[in-house]
Amino acid sequence: MCALEARPRSPRAGFTTLLLIALVPTPRGCEARSPDVSDSTWCQAVPAEAEACRAPGRREMRFPNLLSERRESQVSARALRWGPLLRSSCHPDVRLFLCSVLAPQCLDRFVQPCRSLCEVVRDACTVSSSCRAVPEFGAWPSEIKCEVFPRGPEGCISETVNSRNRRKDVIHNCHYCRARQASSIGALMQTFCGHDIVLPVRLIRLTPAVPRVIIAETHNTSMRPAISAWVRQHAPCAARLARPYPGARFVILGRLIKEGHLDVQSVYAWEAEDKVVALGLALWPWHKRSC
Structure with a gap:
């Protein structure tokens, strides 16, 4: 038993005990700690x-x-x-x-x-x-x-x-519920260069009665699981972007994080008459080498 654990039975005994504590060497198990x-x-x-x-x-x-x-x-x-x-x-x-x-x-x-x-x-x-x-x-x-x-x-x-x-x-991961508009091909390519993923997708609202049931289509087969997971996880945001069939086209910019999750950082609208986005996507495979 450590000397510090002794309990005096009377005031006088307590005085004696305190003297013993001062005189008896401290046992190994009672060494001071940090x-x-x-x-x-x-x-x-x-x-x-x-x-x-x-x-x-x-x-x-x-x-x-x-x-x-x-x-x-x-x-x-x-x-x-x-x-x-x-x-x-x-x-x-x-x-x-x-x-x-x-x-x-x-x-x-x-x-x-x-x-x-x-x-x-x-x-x-x-x-x-x-x-x-x-x-x-x-x-x-x-x-x-x-x-x-x-x-x-x-x-x-x-x-x-x-x-x-x-x-x-x-x-700010979920705050891109409003698609951006491409102003010029130069600015668009500069923005593309700042992201690992440049992914054209089509977001289709399955039915007006259930606006959060969204289908994501992309020609990049390796990215389909990641974009589908993002749509499921961020349905409120995806629902604002999507439209009824045939849907709406977008270019999603972001990066892949651990376990194949897609971190979406920006979304560009890709309207049928939008030649800037179409040209940017056509040039991207070559342009990204110089980023």
Whole structure:
């Protein structure tokens, strides 16, 4: 038993005990620890329900977590509630951030997420969920307050490089519900050069009675799964663009992100009489080599 655990039976005994504590060498098991990790914290296996927070070399978490949860059952219950958000693709760093709060890595000190990481994940996921026909998850967890985290960037978990480069793209991902008009061939080609994907599509509203049932047609067979998934996920936006049969033609600009998801960043209308867009698409296979 550590000397610090002795309990005096009387005031006088207490005086004697305090003297003994000062004179007896501290046992090996009671050595002082890092000031960040007190005697009231400990490491334990990440619960099975928080499997998303496990990784090679990261099988344990430190209790209590950043939500002051001290029991495995509390972490498990919250992991189930956050499950749809943990599995979502609303932001590349959504899992990194949530796991740093829910199941902090078992290090010799607590490492909090930076405030900027919290804010960019919160903003992107809130926008992404509100733009989808069927939201990936419910409301953003009310218990997460970004202002409580350190500003950083030193001493806290910050955004990844790819995440930082894509910050504006992710936040504004669903906001292209109004198609742009091509002003000139030069401006159009310059815009094309800024995107990985330049994809002509036709969006057809299947029936006026069900305006969100949209069919996407494209001659690029390799892109059909990605554009179909985008239409399903962003049906409110696609419904505004689509028209009844034979539909409306557009040029979708964006990039492919992880797991084949299409990140649409801009949409150009392609009317039958629009010679600028037609010429731009004809020239694009050659012009993109010089971008």
